[in-house]
Amino acid sequence: VDLSVSWLGVNMENPLYNASGVMCRSREELDAVAASAAGAVVTKSCTLSPREGNPEPRYARAPHGSINSMGLPNAGYEYYLDYAKNYDHASGKPLFVSVSGMTLEENLTMLKAFRDADLPCLVELNLSCPNLPGKAQIGYDFAASSHVLSEVVKVYDKPFGVKLPPYFDPVHFAEMASVLNSFPSLKYVTCINSVGNGLVIDIDSESVVIKPKAGLGGLGGDYVLPTALANVREFSRLLDGKHVIGCGGIKSGREAFMHILAGATAVQVGTCLYEEGAGCFARIRDELAAIMEEKGYRTLADFRGKLLTM
Numbered sequence: 679v680d681l682s683v684s685w686l687g688v689n690m691e692n693p694l695y696n697a698s699g700v701m702c703r704s705r706e707e708l709d710a711v712a713a714s715a716a717g718a719v720v721t722k723s724c725t726l727s728p729r730e731g732n733p734e735p736r737y738a739r740a741p742h743g744s745i746n747s748m749g750l751p752n753a754g755y756e757y758y759l760d761y762a763k764n765y766d767h768a769s770g771k772p773l774f775v776s777v778s779g780m781t782l783e784e785n786l787t788m789l790k791a792f793r794d795a796d797l798p799c800l801v802e803l804n805l806s807c808p809n810l811p812g813k814a815q816i817g818y819d820f821a822a823s824s825h826v827l828s829e830v831v832k833v834y835d836k837p838f839g840v841k842l843p844p845y846f847d848p849v850h851f852a853e854m855a856s857v858l859n860s861f862p863s864l865k866y867v868t869c870i871n872s873v874g875n876g877l878v879i880d881i882d883s884e885s886v887v888i889k890p891k892a893g894l895g896g897l898g899g900d901y902v903l904p905t906a907l908a909n910v911r912e913f914s915r916l917l918d919g920k921h922v923i924g925c926g927g928i929k930s931g932r933e934a935f936m937h938i939l940a941g942a943t944a945v946q947v948g949t950c951l952y953e954e955g956a957g958c959f960a961r962i963r964d965e966l967a968a969i970m971e972e973k974g975y976r977t978l979a980d981f982r983g984k985l986l987t988m
């Protein structure tokens with residue numbers, strides 16, 4: 679079977695890579711993903727200045743996944759710009775750089791720097807980045823999303839993508855798709871970011887399990903798979919000529935197959951990578967290949983987006 683993916687001018691030997699935020703904050707972590715069986719690498723969302731992030735514990739494993747309120751700990755955009763400048767782009771593993779400024783101005787400053795560096799890496803703009811105080815995250819504010827993207831494409835003239843939070847209402851899918859479709863240079867969306875502001879409780883300690891936000895945090899893992907699949911399928915259906923990258927609940931070849939069946943061009947692994955380590959990529963890759971073999975599919979295109987309805 680052939681697991682390769684060619685999209686946006688990059689070629690991947692297989693459709694699997696890390697979700698931004700997991701095993702991607704330091705060059706050592708990024709190199710570990712690049713050295714693994716992953717087909718690509720994405721950096722931790724960066725801000726203008728380095729950030730320590732929230733007090734720990736800020737990540738916790740939960741019975742059916744994970745919860746996190748990391749608070750954007752990262753080395754600052756120049757660190758990832760430097761990593762991208764030194765990255766072996768001939769390795770056949772594309773590098774994606776995730777950007778999540780605390781303000782629009784920060785995002786524009788970082789995007790201008792990445793534009794001027796003229797590197798082959800692709801930008802993934804995190805729309806879960808904060809909005810004005812008292813307002814929902816950018817991705818949940820359709821007017822703000824439109825404004826941010828209008829300003830972004832004025833300075834960043836290369837193809838780019840956005841990381842989307844999960845949506846749960848058909849009207850929201852349609853509204854956000856309408857915003858995204860008005861930007862031709864926006865070539866892909868990654869669905870989904872963590873399901874926001876969940877609360878995991880440990881009844882033995884009768885306590886929350888992470889320190890920030892009185893225990894509220896973004897959910898990942900099994901908890902979010904059906905939501906992730908719905909967002910991949912809806913945006914695959916509603917977006918014109920754009921790719922959808924699947925993220926959420928992938929822990930074996932089975933969920934990777936589901937995401938691609940729902941329309942995903944490639945897929946990102948978060949919680950499972952955090953818990954298992956970079957060996958998960960070879961395992962999931964081999965499991966996906968075995969499923970394809972069993973079903974008689976030779977390439978990902980043979981089944982991509984061909985989810986049956988009843």
Ligand SMILES: CC(C)(C)CCc1c(C(=O)O)[nH]c(=O)[nH]c1=O
Pocket residue numbers: 699723746747748749750751778804806807808871872896
């Ligand atoms: C939630 C933000 C801190 C605004 C962005 C960074 C981020 C974080 C994080 O750094 O806490 N965790 C996630 O699951 N998704 C994210 O996009």
